[in-house]
Amino acid sequence: FCDPRIQNIKNTVEELLKFxxxxxxxxxxxxxxKCQSNK
Known part of the structure; x- marks a missing residue:
């Protein structure tokens, strides 16, 4: 899937960390x- 929020996080990391x-x-x-009800 594609979510613009993930792209924004990626871009921010690249800018901040020069990465x-x-x-x-x-x-x-x-x-x-079913597994949830077994807990």
Whole structure:
């Protein structure tokens, strides 16, 4: 997916740290409904 907020964060990091981002990813971890009820 594409989210302009992520692009803005990437651009800000590049500007502040004089750093060129060559790649980035967003990882989402969680539990399905069944697993949540077992906790």
């Amino acid at each position: 060129k981002v060559s790649n980035h990813s967003l990882n989402l971890y969680g539990f399905c409904e």
